[in-house]
Amino acid sequence: xxxxxxxxxxxxxxVVLVGTPASRGGFAIRDFLSRNGYPFxxxxxxxxxxxxxxxxxxxxxPSALPLCILPDGSRLASATVEQVASGLxxxxxxxxxxxxxxxxxxxxxxxxxxxxxxxxxxxxxxxEAVAPGGQAGTTSMIENYLGFPNGISGSxxxxxxxxxxxxxxAELLLARPLVDVSADGPGYVAKLSDGTLIRGRAVLFASGVxxxxxxxxxxxxxxxxGVYYGAxxxxxxxxTDSQVVVVGGGNSAGQAVARFSRYAKQVTLLVRGHDxxxxxxxxxxxxxxxxxxxxxxxxxxxxSLEADDRLRAVMVRSGDSTEPAPLPANALFICIxxxxxxxxxxxxxxxxxxxxxxxxxxxxxxxxxxxxxxxEPLPLETNLPGVFAAGDVRCGSxxxxxxxxxxxxxxxxxxxxxxxxxxxx
Amino acid sequence: xxxxQGVANPDAAVSPEFAELASDERIAKAAAALDRNGIRxxxxxxxxxxxxxxxxxxxxxxxxxxxxxxTLEAIGVAGDIERSGRYQPLRxxxxxxxxxxxxxxxRTLAASPDYVVGSVHALTEGGSLLIASAxxxxxxPLVSGAGRVILVIGAQKIVPDVAxxxxxxxxxxxxxxxxxxxxxxxxxxxxxxILIINKAVTPGRITAIIVNEHLGF
Numbered sequence: 001x002x003x004x005x006x007x008x009x010x011x012x013x014x015v016v017l018v019g020t021p022a023s024r025g026g027f028a029i030r031d032f033l034s035r036n037g038y039p040f041x042x043x044x045x046x047x048x049x050x051x052x053x054x055x056x057x058x059x060x061x062p063s064a065l066p067l068c069i070l071p072d073g074s075r076l077a078s079a080t081v082e083q084v085a086s087g088l089x090x091x092x093x094x095x096x097x098x099x100x101x102x103x104x105x106x107x108x109x110x111x112x113x114x115x116x117x118x119x120x121x122x123x124x125x126x127x128e129a130v131a132p133g134g135q136a137g138t139t140s141m142i143e144n145y146l147g148f149p150n151g152i153s154g155s156x157x158x159x160x161x162x163x164x165x166x167x168x169x170a171e172l173l174l175a176r177p178l179v180d181v182s183a184d185g186p187g188y189v190a191k192l193s194d195g196t197l198i199r200g201r202a203v204l205f206a207s208g209v210x211x212x213x214x215x216x217x218x219x220x221x222x223x224x225x226g227v228y229y230g231a232x233x234x235x236x237x238x239x240t241d242s243q244v245v246v247v248g249g250g251n252s253a254g255q256a257v258a259r260f261s262r263y264a265k266q267v268t269l270l271v272r273g274h275d276x277x278x279x280x281x282x283x284x285x286x287x288x289x290x291x292x293x294x295x296x297x298x299x300x301x302x303x304s305l306e307a308d309d310r311l312r313a314v315m316v317r318s319g320d321s322t323e324p325a326p327l328p329a330n331a332l333f334i335c336i337x338x339x340x341x342x343x344x345x346x347x348x349x350x351x352x353x354x355x356x357x358x359x360x361x362x363x364x365x366x367x368x369x370x371x372x373x374x375x376e377p378l379p380l381e382t383n384l385p386g387v388f389a390a391g392d393v394r395c396g397s398x399x400x401x402x403x404x405x406x407x408x409x410x411x412x413x414x415x416x417x418x419x420x421x422x423x424x425x
Numbered sequence: 426x427x428x429x430q431g432v433a434n435p436d437a438a439v440s441p442e443f444a445e446l447a448s449d450e451r452i453a454k455a456a457a458a459l460d461r462n463g464i465r466x467x468x469x470x471x472x473x474x475x476x477x478x479x480x481x482x483x484x485x486x487x488x489x490x491x492x493x494x495x496t497l498e499a500i501g502v503a504g505d506i507e508r509s510g511r512y513q514p515l516r517x518x519x520x521x522x523x524x525x526x527x528x529x530x531x532r533t534l535a536a537s538p539d540y541v542v543g544s545v546h547a548l549t550e551g552g553s554l555l556i557a558s559a560x561x562x563x564x565x566p567l568v569s570g571a572g573r574v575i576l577v578i579g580a581q582k583i584v585p586d587v588a589x590x591x592x593x594x595x596x597x598x599x600x601x602x603x604x605x606x607x608x609x610x611x612x613x614x615x616x617x618x619i620l621i622i623n624k625a626v627t628p629g630r631i632t633a634i635i636v637n638e639h640l641g642f
Contacts, residue, residue, distance in 0.1 A: 014508055037521040039507075071508065089510075140526040150529055155521050163513060167486065236523055262525035 015040040015088070016054050017079075019066035022310050025080065026066040027224025032081045035131035035138065036174070037159070038088065082194075085175035092173060094198050099123045101415055102190050102200030104178050105341070107134020108401045109391025110206035111161035112408030118168035120412065122419075125198055126170060127190065129177035133158030134208045135338065135392070136401045138230050139252065140259035143283060145402055154401070173198075178207075178344035186386065186422040191344070201422065202415045205345060205358055205382070205389040206408055209338025209399075214247060216302050222332075226311025231256030231333045239264045243328045245314050247302060248335035249273055250399075254284035256333050261291045268295045268327060270302065270316060305332070340393045351383040357395035358382055378414040380407060386418045443597035444639065447583035451550060452635055455583050458552025463625035465632040472500030475577050475636045480505060482575055482632060483512060483540055490515040490535060492543030492563045495605075496577050496641035502542060512540075535562060541571035544641055545633075546598045547590030548583050554622040554633065555590040557598065559606070561618040568620065574631040579640030587621065594619065601642045 015033060017040050019026030033040045043050045045065055048058035060067055068079035070087045085091050101117050103110045106128035117124040131137060139154035162172065173192070180191040187201040211229035213219075219227055231252070236259055244264040246256050249271040261267045269288070275298055276285050288294050297316070303324035306313040314332055315324035340356045349370065351359045364383040365376055373385055380388045390411045391397060391404035447455070456466035469475035479502050483489060489512040497503040507514045515538050522531050543563060547555040554576065558564050567574055584590045599616050606614040625631045 034521070037517050039517065039520050071504075140523050153522065153527050153530060156518070156527070156530055159518055159521070236525075259523060259526050262523075 014038060014071045015084070016043060016069040017041070017066055018043045018045050018051060018054065018060055018069075020045050022225035023066055024224040025078075027228075028081050029066055029068065029079060029084055032084065032130060032175075035133065035155075036090065037131075037155070082175065090174050091176065091194070092171075093196060094125055094173060095171060096123055096125070098187075098199040098201070099125045100200070100419060101125075101202050101204060101412075102127065102188070102198050103204045103206055104190070104344070105134060105205065105207035105391070105393070106132040106158075106162070106172060106174075107206060107208045107391060107404065108136050108157070108161070109208070109404035109408035109411075110134070110204070111158065111165055112405040113204050113206060113390060113411050114165035114170040114172075114408075115161060115168060116409045116412040117415065118165055118170035120416070122412070122415070124165075124170040125200070126165070126172045127176065127178055127192060127198065128172060128174050131158075131174065132162045132172065135211075135230065135252065136404075139255050139401075140231075140236075141255060142401055144281060157401075180344050181348045181387075183348065183384075188348075188387065202386045202388065202418050204408075204411050204415065205342070205350075205387070205393055206391045206404075206411075207341040207343075207345075207393045208404075209392045210341050211334060212336050212339050214302060214334045214336060216305060218305060218307070222305060222307055222311050225309065226307065226330060227305070227332045227334070229334050231259065231335060236260065236263055239331055241265050242330035244268070244331050244333065245270060245327060245329040246333045246335060248337070249276055249279040250335065250337060251279075251281055251284055253333075253335035254280045254288060256335055257294055258284070258287055258291070260333070261294050264293070264331075266293050266295065267291075268297060268329075270300045270314075271296065271298045272301050274298055302332075337399075338392060342393065348384065348387075350387065353395040355395075357397075358389035358393055359395045360389050363395065378417060380411045380414055381418070386422070388414060388418075439597045439600050443584075443593045444581055444642075446580045446637065446639060449637075451583055452580055452637065454550045455548050455552060456633075456635060458550060459548075459633050460552075462552040462623060463628050463631075464552065464554070464622070465629055467632060467634045469634055469636045470638075472636055472638050472640055475634050476500045476502050476505065478634050479542060479575055479577065480511075482573075483542075485511050486513065487539040488513045488515055489540045489542060490538035490566060490571070492541065494544045494577075494641060496544040496579060497542060499640055500577065500636075502577065506542060536565055537570045537572075538566060539572045540575060541566045541573075542575045542577070543567065544577050544579075545582060547593045548578050548633070548635070549586050549590050550583065551586060552623075553587055553590070554620075555587065555594060556620045556622075557594045557616045558618040558620070559615045564618055564620045567622070572630075576631065576633045577640070578633055578635050580635055580637050581639050582641075583635075591619070598642055 052058045064077040068076040076083050100122040101124050103126040106126050114126050136154040137158040141151045143151040176192040182189050188203045190198045240263045242264045244260045244267045247270045257269050300318040303317045304315040313326045314329045316327050317324045361379045388411045390407035459466040489506050491506045545554045545556050603614040
């Protein structure tokens with residue numbers, strides 16, 4: 001037995017990924033593997049010795065990158081997330097012809113609903129495009145979640161919830177986004193990107209939000225090459241001794257700063273507003289103010305980016321000044337709130353707010369004269385009977401992990417009422 | 426072999442006496458002694474047999490921690506635990522954690538798994554198990570943290586007594602492990618902690634699978 005253990009060598013890499021640091025596709029696979037907790041070895045294609053060690057040759061054709069070596073030795077050239085997920089056996093078919101509840105999204109709201117629904121005997125399936133945990137899953141430490149006085153990471157919370165949901169019999173179908181929902185009698189059929197169809201007597205949208213895009217020229221070309229949305233776990237170590245810039249004023253931005261400050265030489269938080277108090281929890285504000293290598297700049301925005309093959313500096317405009325000033329940066333993490341993830345929901349006519357969030361309850365009673373039942377929509381029910389929404393994707397929701405979990409749990413009670421209404425509950 | 430005792434030469438020749446498989450008689454003697462000491466002995470002819478035994482001992486869905494082990498790697502048990510989907514592999518959860526932010530979570534998670542699966546550095550004919558560790562992190566769960574312990578032991582690790590077992594650790598395991606650690610992690614190893622399990626108080630908590638093959642070191 002080795003004399004070392006987890007504190008030195010955590011795990012045997014199951015996957016080897018060869019690519020360039022600036023590759024967007026490579027970053028997508030790294031992020032996917034990291035968020036799913038799948039160990040991998042990243043090999044920079046620009047280092048001949050490292051490439052030779054894993055491939056036996058010193059160079060890989062650029063067109064073959066990113067190149068993924070799976071645990072069985074098979075190689076995927078120009079690999080995509082979908083191919084890697086499939087190659088790793090992470091793509092499963094639904095086991096049942098019909099479910100009582102189809103949950104879209106495996107973030108805190110979706111997982112809470114899955115645990116409650118499955119534990120109460122509902123045939124439950126969860127579909128998730130990327131990995132369990134949602135936006136909270138990338139949070140390094142949630143310190144104000146009830147029952148965890150020392151805090152808990154988003155990924156660990158998600159892992160525990162996933163185990164719990166599966167233990168009660170819920171199915172999780174990963175790595176394929178929802179592309180469509182259609183009516184099926186009193187229920188609905190959900191279609192995934194690979195064509196998989198899932199019949200459910202009720203549907204819960206717990207699909208959360210995705211990071212809002214920062215409107216800066218040329219930023220899309222630098223995605224994965226120094227510019228990142230959110231603060232994914234795959235990049236923390238890579239920030240060692242770096243200059244890191246985080247944009248955003250919410251808790252996600254604050255938690256990202258706290259994490260990166262452990263690795264980076266300097267972390268600068270750029271906040272558009274006048275102070276952090278409006279959007280960030282006080283405990284995080286207090287934490288950040290006590291970290292010596294953290295600089296918080298309010299009333300500051302990103303004007304442009306300077307880069308060669310990757311990000312080198314962020315040009316920032318502060319206060320009333322019109323002249324941007326350079327801020328050296330090896331990495332820029334953008335955590336500026338979200339836009340609702342309602343992909344696949346548009347075709348069926350779900351009512352949304354002007355900002356795109358799903359409208360529920362009394363607000364959904366008659367947005368377009370489409371509500372068909374004599375009763376009012378239930379509190380988390382959308383304008384379509386039997387389709388519910390919970391968590392960040394819902395209009396009016398409180399954008400906190402604990403609130404999303406509460407809504408996911410509450411939704412299940414309402415699903416029971418709907419199923420009783422259509423019979424068979 | 427702590428720092429005060431210097432660093433082993435990775436190229437140092439190791440004594441061949443500790444690489445020889447024990448005879449069937451010595452295996453039987455060690456197994457009988459383990460049984461007397463409250464440690465359940467199982468015999469396996471091959472690594473493949475041992476792999477099957479481990480699988481039969483683990484409960485599906487349980488939290489399983491596999492210690493870093495050449496033995497477990499060689500016979501496929503490490504892969505079964507980490508990648509089969511049959512268990513909750515704690516090593517993967519630790520892998521996901523941020524070493525700076527989540528040190529406490531890592532420590533508590535690794536300390537009390539349902540099962541820990543590992544190996545030893547020496548098994549005496551009197552039924553004692555000797556395990557050395559540089560970091561010490563894997564020793565607590567073996568002693569009491571884990572619900573159950575499964576140890577896979579190549580028959581070359583059987584020694585007459587504890588004194589010889591100590592010599593095996595210092596003269597054989599450590600030089601090989603030090604060389605491996607330098608190659609794998611870029612750091613030296615060290616015999617900083619040694620655990621000797623003479624007897625298990627809870628019957629059945631520890632299972633030792635003795636394999637009639639040269640496995641690990």
